[in-house]
Amino acid sequence: MELIVFDLDGTLLDSRGAVSDYTRDTLARLSDLGVAYTVATGRTLHAARELLAPHGFRLPQVYKNGVMIWDPASDVYSHRNFLTLTEVEHVLDAVLEQGVAPFVFTLEPGNRHAIYHTPLRSDIERKLAEDFARRAGVEVRPASSLPADAEITNVSALGAVDAIGAVEAMIRDEPRLVAYAGNAWEGGDWRWIDIHHSEASKGGAIDILREQLGASRVVCFGDSDNDLSMFERADESYAPNNAADHVKKAASEVIGCHDEDGVARFLRNRFGLEL
Numbered sequence: 001m002e003l004i005v006f007d008l009d010g011t012l013l014d015s016r017g018a019v020s021d022y023t024r025d026t027l028a029r030l031s032d033l034g035v036a037y038t039v040a041t042g043r044t045l046h047a048a049r050e051l052l053a054p055h056g057f058r059l060p061q062v063y064k065n066g067v068m069i070w071d072p073a074s075d076v077y078s079h080r081n082f083l084t085l086t087e088v089e090h091v092l093d094a095v096l097e098q099g100v101a102p103f104v105f106t107l108e109p110g111n112r113h114a115i116y117h118t119p120l121r122s123d124i125e126r127k128l129a130e131d132f133a134r135r136a137g138v139e140v141r142p143a144s145s146l147p148a149d150a151e152i153t154n155v156s157a158l159g160a161v162d163a164i165g166a167v168e169a170m171i172r173d174e175p176r177l178v179a180y181a182g183n184a185w186e187g188g189d190w191r192w193i194d195i196h197h198s199e200a201s202k203g204g205a206i207d208i209l210r211e212q213l214g215a216s217r218v219v220c221f222g223d224s225d226n227d228l229s230m231f232e233r234a235d236e237s238y239a240p241n242n243a244a245d246h247v248k249k250a251a252s253e254v255i256g257c258h259d260e261d262g263v264a265r266f267l268r269n270r271f272g273l274e275l
Contacts (some may be wrong), residue, residue: 003215004030004037005062005206005230006263007222008048011240012039014259019055026264031056036213038062040202042180042194042226044153045103046071046111047135059213064105065180065226066151066205067196077111079208081200083152087177090194091155092118094170100159101125103132104143106150114139116146124190128158154196158184164191171195180226181186194226203229221255221263223247238266239253 008011014020020025020141021231030037030259040062041048048063060071069079074120083091088104093129096118103119133140157167164181171179178198184190202222210218210233220227220234223243231237231250239251242263248254256262 001036001213001215002135002217002219003209003213004035004267005209005218005220005234006037006039007202007220007224007227007230008039008041008043008051010223010242010258011221012258012263013051014261017051018082019051020261020264022261023264024055025132026261026267026273027055028249030267030271032143033273034270035271036215038209040066040205040220040222040227042224044135044138045111046113046138055168060209062202062205062209064153065194065196065200066202066229067200068107069205069208075111079205080107080151082107083154083177083197087174087197088152088155090174091171091177094167095155095157097170098159098163098166100157103128104120104146105153105156106146107153108147108150114141114150116141116143118143124158146260154200156192156194158190158192161191164193167193174198179225180224182224201229201232202226203233206230206233223258236264241254 038061042065045063060069062069067081068077070077092102101118101120102143106114115132129140150189168179168181171177176198179193179195181193184192218234219236220230221238237251238253238255239248241257255266
């Protein structure tokens with residue numbers, strides 16, 4: 001069995017965050033052919049569930065960069081890596097010291113996700129909170145209402161390049177934390193960061209899926225730093241041309257841009273789907 005694993009944003013999805021008609025048709029052809037495929041994304045389940053539902057994603061799926069694996073057949077999380085209270089406090093101190101508002105992502109009873117934040121200090125942060133609130137099933141609340149028993153999956157922030165760089169540096173020496181960062185869609189002056197428990201990675205989650213599903217080979221697609229651990233574990237790894245240079249260098253091969261259906265075109269050629 002060969003397992004295909006897709007990153008979403010910047011890889012399978014176009015720049016609008018959508019599945020194009022061409023990619024939709026390609027996924028349908030893969031499904032008809034019996035090819036096994038799933039996703040490994042930095043998104044929460046609720047930020048991806050409605051998007052993926054029409055496209056044949058039936059196998060266990062990796063969310064929050066490997067923090068959780070969700071099985072659509074049973075609607076349960078089979079694998080979790082949460083942050084401890086001490087780790088969260090350290091992350092919040094690092095982010096707040098740079099004058100940036102942290103967004104704390106939680107998993108609460110009933111598989112319900114919520115996001116908590118400290119007072120927002122910029123229009124960019126307020127817009128980010130509004131964007132989160134528009135996602136189905138995700139509530140955005142002030143940090144003062146964070147439940148004491150909430151399970152915390154990750155902490156994210158969006159800020160000036162220098163500020164986020166300083167947070168990255170502070171987290172780098174923490175053995176039980178890992179940070180993923182990248183350039184923000186808001187422009188070159190802004191950068192995002194996502195901080196998780198060190199045992200949470202797409203690569204680690206892919207190892208679990210390989211064993212669970214009995215996959216003999218894993219072929220993955222990704223465009224960002226959070227995909228590099230997956231590249232290391234997979235038998236083949238492909239980066240779209242819009243990926244960062246160091247990500248493309250780590251891939252087995254570079255394929256077409258996400259806005260040009262690069263992944264779908266590669267798969268049509270790989271599996272002879274045009275015939």
